[in-house]
Amino acid sequence: MSNVPRVIMVTGGARSGKSALAESIAARHEGARFYIATAEARDDEMTQRIGRHRAGRGPDWQTVEEPRDLADALARTDGQGPRLVDCLTLWLSNLMAGGDDPGPQVGALCELLPAQRSPVVLVTNELGLGIVPDNALARRFRDEHGWMNQAVARVADEVWMAVSGLPLRLKPQKGTS
Numbered sequence: 001m002s003n004v005p006r007v008i009m010v011t012g013g014a015r016s017g018k019s020a021l022a023e024s025i026a027a028r029h030e031g032a033r034f035y036i037a038t039a040e041a042r043d044d045e046m047t048q049r050i051g052r053h054r055a056g057r058g059p060d061w062q063t064v065e066e067p068r069d070l071a072d073a074l075a076r077t078d079g080q081g082p083r084l085v086d087c088l089t090l091w092l093s094n095l096m097a098g099g100d101d102p103g104p105q106v107g108a109l110c111e112l113l114p115a116q117r118s119p120v121v122l123v124t125n126e127l128g129l130g131i132v133p134d135n136a137l138a139r140r141f142r143d144e145h146g147w148m149n150q151a152v153a154r155v156a157d158e159v160w161m162a163v164s165g166l167p168l169r170l171k172p173q174k175g176t177s
Contacts, residue, residue, distance in 0.1 A: 005157035012162035031081025038091040088124035
């Protein structure tokens with residue numbers, strides 16, 4: 001088994017620098033770079049946000065838009081170069097908004113990840129540091145999101161957290177690689 005990490009998770013709060021960190025990690029790997037986008041442009045503000053992200057990445061990235069079938073997007077692009085998934089939080093939101101039970105799809109993703117030949121960098125938010133939401137749907141989303149993050153972190157070779165633009169390596173910890 002190689003010491004090169006294949007599955008890298010990057011977490012953090014809103015505007016923490018997690019996407020920039022994830023892009024820099026993916027850029028260390030050779031080959032064509034794929035950006036697997038899970039966002040859906042449901043309003044003008046989100047359309048503009050997606051446009052800014054795409055322009056900021058530049059022409060070196062091939063964009064694959066896949067709001068729901070993440071396992072399929074990873075399978076289609078495996079072996080072609082590093083993939084950056086941005087982000088698991090929106091993917092989970094898309095699944096739940098569509099009425100899906102996210103458990104089976106999160107499980108399928110976690111089974112698929114260790115078998116990937118090309119590196120996968122997964123961006124996700126850290127939602128568990130805030131207050132308890134005031135409604136059942138938001139509490140369910142927060143809980144499902146926390147369980148998803150734990151499951152992905154278990155199969156990841158590396159886990160990073162961005163805080164105020166600073167990268168913190170959570171896994172493996174120094175001296176335990």
